[in-house]
């Protein structure tokens with residue numbers, strides 16, 4: 004998988020090849036990333052030309068053909084003749100800001116590396132190549148880590164900087180990934196949006212200049228996602244060369260793409276340099292988070308399949324990697340803050356006979372939390388609402404045959420709380436500046452271990468007080484006024500990153516202390532839906548928008564990188580709280596089944612007919628969740644095209660089963676006849692569709708399946724296919 008020969012480094016996965024070369028003057032050049040090739044030195048593709056205004060490094064002497072400004076770099080620098088997007092910027096004690104790297108060494112490790120305190124794809128399979136570059140003037144080593152997940156066609160990267168010199172340096176920028184392409188005719192797809200409409204794909208051809216998507220909110224954000232695709236202009240689901248890059252990080256990030264002067268392209272991805280400055284004293288090191296790369300020459304479906312499989316099997320950790328996820332009911336949309344134990348029991352009692360296995364108590368159970376203006380930080384049960392605490396409530400839920408889950412928001416504090424009154428200095432605030440509130444709450448300084456320990460201590464006591472199977476870890480505002488009372492002025496540039504490390508640290512501790520608990524991530528829905536979080540939280544609430552039709556769009560965009568088993572999705576009441584739209588219970592079920600599946604409504608109000616439908620839905624999902632969550636996912640249409648329907652399909656790895664889901668848009672008179680071409684089936688097998696008839700796979704894929712005509716808005720249909 005990893006071949007190293009005279010400064011030439013070739014990484015092979017099953018279907019892709021990645022190559023770099025320590026070339027003239029020790030500069031590490033990127034020679035190739037793409038579909039697998041047999042091997043050999045691809046540096047013949049690098050042309051040497053004397054380009055105007057392209058400066059030459061001193062080692063090149065009179066050789067004007069060598070310039071950093073023209074060469075494809077493996078890890079780009081700045082201030083030394085490369086004017087494209089930098090990956091590394093070091094500030095030396097003399098105030099200069101630049102970086103200059105030369106190859107020194109390499110080593111190969113027989114398993115995939117791990118990163119202390121940071122999320123990473125895991126071994127045991129896989130190999131690691133470490134290439135050591137050095138900036139001699141700064142005294143800094145730059146170790147480039149490459150993890151090769153051969154079977155998954157994933158190459159991961161991470162970067163470790165070590166100050167081996169005698170002087171302190173400041174790291175102003177340290178990207179996780181730099182990828183140069185010798186072509187500019189590419190489309191960039193980013194996944195953007197806002198609260199209640201996250202991860203909508205935006206695709207545009209690159210034009211000269213820089214296009215960047217990122218976040219300085221302290222979280223990966225609703226607005227942009229740390230996942231991007233670069234692809235051929237005509238790439239589609241089933242054809243075309245495409246590259247995906249996912250950053251395993253949940254804080255400020257930047258994914259920037261530059262189409263440069265000679266029609267070359269550079270992608271740089273990593274921690275956002277804004278607000279970032281990391282002093283590195285002699286002997287100290289800094290690790291930039293992991294990024295994962297994937298390439299497919301067969302379009303987006305294959306790209307998604309590779310990310311999905313790798314995330315499911317190599318990022319999400321045991322015991323949840325392959326374990327079936329529970330069908331849950333959450334009380335939030337039904338009650339918001341106004342509930343007591345009896346009201347919760349009413350919801351749980353109506354849900355239990357319908358096959359729902361987990362009851363989740365959302366926000367409002369602790370401190371003086373009757374509105375969103377008080378209580379955050381006080382993680383003890385409000386006994387006025389829940390007399391006898393969890394010790395009394397949980398056994399009653401368990402007696403219904405349900406597990407119990409609980410909502411928390413550990414990173415936050417209300418000023419109206421005991422915690423804030425005791426420790427006002429634990430919240431982020433810039434001395435001399437006014438506060439900035441979000442949802443009437445402040446953000447705790449999770450860069451501080453003492454703060455984390457105190458919050459975690461209280462949470463741990465509560466989580467230990469009863470049998471808890473699930474935790475929803477929420478985070479409901481963007482960071483502002485970030486300044487830590489625990490760090491000196493020259494180290495304030497560390498705080499945003501230390502905050503993320505602090506969140507990871509507490510999540511890891513919770514995983515260790517409560518290994519059986521399923522943690523679902525959340526940030527006002529999908530404000531922190533990224534591959535970094537998935538290392539700790541195997542599923543994430545996809546969006547606060549539970550409207551089934553909006554969810555088609557959100558879940559479609561999310562699916563390009565993230566597997567169905569990670570997308571928190573629930574059936575909620577109508578008219579929908581976000582859109583006012585009413586969609587049938589059947590369609591709401593079909594859409595929520597394209598995720599972790601559950602309900603977020605008071606089922607005691609359900610009519611007899613609705614109850615029957617819900618019972619059927621939970622039974623159907625429970626029976627087929629292996630197929631839905633572990634199957635290969637096919638997007639059969641793009642909801643953003645406003646076609647007559649949105650359709651998707653899951654196919655089991657052995658291709659003997661499939662589930663096809665179709666949701667229509669608004670109904671129109673005299674509708675056309677629509678045939679849906681299925682994907683991923685075995686052409687040679689015959690499939691029974693919903694237990695009736697039997698049709699050869701090739702016919703279903705090439706000729707299609709006749710869809711019924713819709714007689715109402717937002718009708719839906721599900722087809723379960725099994726090979727006979």
Ligand code: GLA
Nearest residue numbers: 335365366525526527528547
């Ligand atoms: C956020 C979450 C919701 C709910 C509320 C509770 O908005 O995304 O699901 O938990 O907080 O305050």
